[in-house]
Amino acid sequence: MVLRSCWKSRHKTSCRGPAPCWVLLWFCVTQFVLGGGALGETKNVVQKDAEFDITYNDTVTSENQTIYAFNHTVSRNKSEGVRVTVDVSQGFESPILFVVRQKQAVLSFQIPLILRGLYQRKYPYNHVGRTLCQPPTRAASETQYFFVDVSTLSTQGTNYQLRVSRVESFTLHTDKKFSFTASPSQPQYFKYVFPDGVDTVIVKVNSDMTFPCSVMSIQDIQCPVYDLDNNVAFIGMYQTMTKKGAITVQRKDFPSNSFYVVVVVKTEDEACGGPLRFYPLRPDELIDAGNRSKIIDVIVTPAIKSEVYVMGMLFCLGIFLSFYLLTLLMACVENKQMKKSEVFQIPADMSPAETAGQTPASPYEYGSFADNGSTLSSEAITDSATSTDNNYGYVDRSLDSVGRSRHESLSSVEEDDYDTLDDINSDKNIVRTKKFLYVADLSRKDKRILSKKYQIYFWNIATIAVFYALPVVQLVITYQTVVNVTGNQDICYYNFLCAHPLGALSAFNNILSNLGYVLLGLLFLLIILKRDIVHQRALVRNDVNALECGIPKHFGLYYAMGTALMMEGLLSACYHVCPNYTNFQFDTSFMYMIAGLCMLKLYQKRHPDINASAYTAYACLAGVIFFSVLGVVFGKGNNVFWIIFSVIHILATMLLSTQLYYMGRWRLDSGILRRMVHIIYTDSIRQCSGPMYIDRMVLLVMGNIVNWSLAAYGLLERPNDFASYLLAIAICNLLLYFAFYIIMKLRSGERIQCLALVCILFTAVVWGLALYFFFQGLSTWQKTPAESREHNRDCILLSFFDDHDIWHFLSSIAMFGSFLVLMTMDDDLDTVQRDKIFAF
Numbered sequence: 150m151v152l153r154s155c156w157k158s159r160h161k162t163s164c165r166g167p168a169p170c171w172v173l174l175w176f177c178v179t180q181f182v183l184g185g186g187a188l189g190e191t192k193n194v195v196q197k198d199a200e201f202d203i204t205y206n207d208t209v210t211s212e213n214q215t216i217y218a219f220n221h222t223v224s225r226n227k228s229e230g231v232r233v234t235v236d237v238s239q240g241f242e243s244p245i246l247f248v249v250r251q252k253q254a255v256l257s258f259q260i261p262l263i264l265r266g267l268y269q270r271k272y273p274y275n276h277v278g279r280t281l282c283q284p285p286t287r288a289a290s291e292t293q294y295f296f297v298d299v300s301t302l303s304t305q306g307t308n309y310q311l312r313v314s315r316v317e318s319f320t321l322h323t324d325k326k327f328s329f330t331a332s333p334s335q336p337q338y339f340k341y342v343f344p345d346g347v348d349t350v351i352v353k354v355n356s357d358m359t360f361p362c363s364v365m366s367i368q369d370i371q372c373p374v375y376d377l378d379n380n381v382a383f384i385g386m387y388q389t390m391t392k393k394g395a396i397t398v399q400r401k402d403f404p405s406n407s408f409y410v411v412v413v414v415k416t417e418d419e420a421c422g423g424p425l426r427f428y429p430l431r432p433d434e435l436i437d438a439g440n441r442s443k444i445i446d447v448i449v450t451p452a453i454k455s456e457v458y459v460m461g462m463l464f465c466l467g468i469f470l471s472f473y474l475l476t477l478l479m480a481c482v483e484n485k486q487m488k489k490s491e492v493f494q495i496p497a498d499m500s501p502a503e504t505a506g507q508t509p510a511s512p513y514e515y516g517s518f519a520d521n522g523s524t525l526s527s528e529a530i531t532d533s534a535t536s537t538d539n540n541y542g543y544v545d546r547s548l549d550s551v552g553r554s555r556h557e558s559l560s561s562v563e564e565d566d567y568d569t570l571d572d573i574n575s576d577k578n579i580v581r582t583k584k585f586l587y588v589a590d591l592s593r594k595d596k597r598i599l600s601k602k603y604q605i606y607f608w609n610i611a612t613i614a615v616f617y618a619l620p621v622v623q624l625v626i627t628y629q630t631v632v633n634v635t636g637n638q639d640i641c642y643y644n645f646l647c648a649h650p651l652g653a654l655s656a657f658n659n660i661l662s663n664l665g666y667v668l669l670g671l672l673f674l675l676i677i678l679k680r681d682i683v684h685q686r687a688l689v690r691n692d693v694n695a696l697e698c699g700i701p702k703h704f705g706l707y708y709a710m711g712t713a714l715m716m717e718g719l720l721s722a723c724y725h726v727c728p729n730y731t732n733f734q735f736d737t738s739f740m741y742m743i744a745g746l747c748m749l750k751l752y753q754k755r756h757p758d759i760n761a762s763a764y765t766a767y768a769c770l771a772g773v774i775f776f777s778v779l780g781v782v783f784g785k786g787n788n789v790f791w792i793i794f795s796v797i798h799i800l801a802t803m804l805l806s807t808q809l810y811y812m813g814r815w816r817l818d819s820g821i822l823r824r825m826v827h828i829i830y831t832d833s834i835r836q837c838s839g840p841m842y843i844d845r846m847v848l849l850v851m852g853n854i855v856n857w858s859l860a861a862y863g864l865l866e867r868p869n870d871f872a873s874y875l876l877a878i879a880i881c882n883l884l885l886y887f888a889f890y891i892i893m894k895l896r897s898g899e900r901i902q903c904l905a906l907v908c909i910l911f912t913a914v915v916w917g918l919a920l921y922f923f924f925q926g927l928s929t930w931q932k933t934p935a936e937s938r939e940h941n942r943d944c945i946l947l948s949f950f951d952d953h954d955i956w957h958f959l960s961s962i963a964m965f966g967s968f969l970v971l972m973t974m975d976d977d978l979d980t981v982q983r984d985k986i987f988a989f
Contacts, residue, residue, distance in 0.1 A: 194215075194216065196216040202315070205310065206308065208309075209299050212304075216299075217296065221293060222293075223283070225288065229283070229317075230339070230340075231313065232315075233312075235278075237309045245300070245301045245307055246258075246298075247259070247297060248298040251281060251293070252284060252295070258277055258279065262275075264377070265416070270417070277335065279335075320340050327448070328446050329412075329444075330442055333416050336376040336411065338376055338410060340410075341408055341449050347451050349397060349650070350398050351449070352365070352367065352410055353394070354393070354395070354445060354447050360391065360421065361415065361418055363389070363413060364381050364382075364415060366385050366386065366413065367408055370408065378413055378415050384636070389415075389421055389935040391938070393939055394645070397648060416438060452649070453949060460947055465664055468958065469961075472965070586988040586989075588700065588986040589982075590984075592701045594757075594758050599701070602762065603706055606705045606746070606766070607705050624732065628726060629655065629726050642929070643655060643659070644928055647941075655727075658950055660726065662954035663721045667719060669964070673711040694979055699975070701757045710743065710968055710971075713739050713742045740879075741774060745769070745770050773879075802852070809848075809849060852886075870931055897989070899978065900977050902973065905974045908970045912963055912967050912969075912970055915959050922952045922959065926940050927941060927951055928940055
């Protein structure tokens with residue numbers, strides 16, 4: 150019988166030494182069951198007592214199989230690694246199989262070790278080194294046996310070298326750097342045990358070499374350990390790395406209070422942004438991978454304690470609650486001044502201009518308002534407008550009638566019922582095409598109608614916020630769950646060197662730092678609410694300044710701006726739950742909203758009657774967000790997309806310029822080209838006259854230069870971060886219009902009050918500091934996760950916040966300051982009649 154012949158063929162010395170005789174019996178049974186009996190008759194199994202740190206040079210064929218028996222003492226209080234290294238230098242027709250059998254684990258691999266890359270590329274490795282899994286022992290000291298079986302199906306003898314050695318530095322120590330070398334066929338892993346009093350640690354892996362690409366994994370103390378490129382992602386947490394890698398590990402996730410740090414070098418560099426190798430000429434062709442060894446340093450440092458979390462939260466709350474305290478103090482001072490001013494009442498028959506103590510300068514005193522002789526004088530137009538029977542002209546109304554109208558229900562007011570502009574187009578054309586426009590010319594609609602119109606901005610953005618935010622929150626919770634379940638740290642682009650977990654959140658500090666947007670947005674809403682209440686009370690008591698002086702007070706856009714700032718904080722926090730390119734639009738959507746609303750508010754100040762409706766404004770902003778999504782998904786390196794976007798950008802700029810220049814008094818129809826040719830011929834060729842509205846023309850020319858330059862830059866450079874590019878367009882246009890507004894305000898003889906000037910200077914400084922921290926670039930989803938981690942840096946504030954958190958702090962303060970500038974910059978006009986305030 151096969152079993153009998155197999156047993157008799159062994160030498161009597163085979164049962165001596167550390168290997169028990171049952172091992173030989175197990176092999177005889179294996180040969181009988183798997184070899185069909187015949188193979189067991191011819192194969193010679195030789196068992197050898199082997200020792201550590203000795204290199205065995207042997208030959209293996211299909212006729213013989215060698216078993217190396219090892220034993221070592223395992224201590225419960227001491228972890229000692231065992232590493233098996235095999236080297237085959239000559240060619241062979243069949244692979245050699247190595248099987249390492251331990252008490253609770255079996256490890257097997259073949260030489261050559263074939264590792265696969267993308268598109269089924271095959272990379273052979275003749276030199277293999279593997280660390281054996283060390284199962285935990287309950288005894289204080291125990292002798293364990295393990296066996297290395299060597300076999301092959303090759304009929305020719307194949308030489309190999311086998312060496313088993315102890316890994317003296319198998320256990321990592323806190324705050325002690327350890328260096329080692331790894332390759333795709335020689336992965337390394339080490340053990341770390343949580344010391345007493347430490348519940349969270351950060352495992353940092355560094356290398357001076359960008360390539361080859363590698364993977365760092367954190368796995369529980371259990372067998373088997375997944376330490377090859379094709380299985381390292383099966384369990385635990387893992388991330389790709391080039392020069393830097395870091396994973397925060399918490400004691401609660403590992404019941405044994407210890408874990409393995411596994412480092413694997415990948416067969417290809419594509420996952421880390423490296424180049425791909427050429428395609429093999431034949432499908433089964435083996436590709437020489439070359440030297441892919443990498444020198445790596447690993448260090449385990451304790452993470453921050455709970456006291457630092459508390460300090461960070463108190464610091465964050467303290468900064469922004471101080472703005473509430475400062476606002477409360479200023480409100481108290483303002484109320485005290487108002488009570489003092491009530492002692493000195495303005496006589497009812499005194500005009501606001503007389504109260505102001507000065508008469509605004511005539512527009513003809515400024516060079517830019519010179520008459521070109523081709524238009525009617527403003528006096529003639531004003532007389533014509535006021536003498537008409539139509540009610541569009543500026544008609545003095547008694548304060549009693551105005552006061553009574555305030556008490557009427559707004560719910561019954563419709564803009565179409567009161568707006569008679571469509572019935573008197575001739576008068577409207579005359580007024581809006583005057584060479585010198587005043588706020589009174591563009592604030593003739595009923596105030597109740599305009600208030601209702603601009604309140605729609607707030608209700609629309611509140612509705613948008615609810616419908617937008619709910620699925621966003623659901624999505625990012627799903628993202629975080631996927632990261633926690635799969636352990637794939639490449640899904641989210643954190644600053645891993647300063648990512649402090651809390652509960653299920655991986656980077657709580659990046660979420661907490663967005664609190665400023667929410668708190669300051671709420672504070673701005675409270676400030677606007679106070680101003681709104683004060684204004685409504687002034688209207689009720691028929692205050693002359695509130696009724697007929699200053700910039701018309703419409704608060705709907707302010708409410709929308711404050712809501713947008715709060716939503717920016719919420720959505721930015723959602724984005725930082727798991728930042729990546731697929732949800733970057735969460736962080737930018739309401740930035741577009743804020744930029745658009747600020748430009749609309751600037752325009753509304755001097756043009757309340759002709760400002761865009763909420764439906765039109767939000768439709769345009771929806772188009773911007775639509776292009777943002779298209780650019781993120783399809784814009785990278787897509788020439789067709791960039792050509793289409795640049796053409797649309799330029800056309801939109803030209804259409805908006807025409808709309809602003811003619812104050813909406815033009816039509817886009819089939820005759821537009823004929824009218825353009827006629828205007829060019831009559832004004833530029835026959836009369837050779839300059840533009841009628843010089844100031845508007847200067848602004849629009851500058852705006853076109855900026856936008857055409859940005860469109861050309863995008864078309865030529867095609868930046869990868871399309872969302873930020875689109876945001877840069879919005880910010881540049883906002884800054885340009887704001888600068889134009891300030892310059893024209895000063896040229897018109899108006900002044901900027903002290904509070905507004907302080908807000909402007911303070912906001913400018915904070916914006917400068919904020920942008921400095923923004924451009925530090927701690928991570929970027931424009932690159933691979935491994936390349937992004939090269940930009941990671943340690944915390945710089947309270948050991949809790951990084952540069953991007955400081956950007957959140959400062960930018961929220963800067964946005965709040967910008968809103969205050971818009972709110973207070975025209976307070977100097979509150980006692981000036983509207984027919985004396987220039988509209989520019």
